[in-house]
Amino acid sequence: SQFGKGAATGSSNWDTHVYSTTGYKSGVKMEYSPATLQEHMAGISTNPSANASYSNINYAWYPTSSGSLYIYESGTSRGAYGTVAIGDKLSIIYDNTNVYYYHNNVLKRTVAVGANVTFHFDTSLLVINIAQYNYYAIFEPFTARYEYPSLKISSTAGYPFEVLGS
Numbered sequence: 001s002q003f004g005k006g007a008a009t010g011s012s013n014w015d016t017h018v019y020s021t022t023g024y025k026s027g028v029k030m031e032y033s034p035a036t037l038q039e040h041m042a043g044i045s046t047n048p049s050a051n052a053s054y055s056n057i058n059y060a061w062y063p064t065s066s067g068s069l070y071i072y073e074s075g076t077s078r079g080a081y082g083t084v085a086i087g088d089k090l091s092i093i094y095d096n097t098n099v100y101y102y103h104n105n106v107l108k109r110t111v112a113v114g115a116n117v118t119f120h121f122d123t124s125l126l127v128i129n130i131a132q133y134n135y136y137a138i139f140e141p142f143t144a145r146y147e148y149p150s151l152k153i154s155s156t157a158g159y160p161f162e163v164l165g166s
Contacts, residue, residue, distance in 0.1 A: 013126070027095055027096050028044060028094045031091040031138045037063055037065050038125075099113050
């Protein structure tokens with residue numbers, strides 16, 4: 001499932017995001033490969049429409065423009081997890097018990113979460129000048145494929161986004 005492509009311009013704030021209006025309960029998989037190392041976070045959130053800040057993403061990968069790779073949870077850094085390159089595969093899986101972070105299919109972190117949580121795909125984008133955020137993400141139930149989740153584009157600072165479907 002191709003999820004979307006975003007492009008934005010604007011200020012140096014974490015005030016733009018793309019997220020899914022579709023959420024999955026009791027198991028979800030989020031996976032993407034950054035096509036550029038612009039400052040952004042991508043992951044899963046229980047309430048993605050609350051705001052565009054990365055503090056609203058419960059479990060997120062944070063690849064920096066310098067190539068460092070971090071994990072953030074509800075706005076708090078959980079540390080550095082090596083380096084990332086364009087095209088690497090970053091995944092987050094919730095199996096109705098734990099959240100697992102994978103980098104190129106290698107497990108990096110496990111977090112106990114509990115059962116029956118509904119998660120949505122969510123991002124937070126740090127927009128500087130004419131930054132381009134090009135990525136395609138898969139967001140699906142962990143136990144079955146979902147063809148194309150619905151999208152909601154939210155740009156609290158009024159930045160344009162383009163979303164492409166498969």
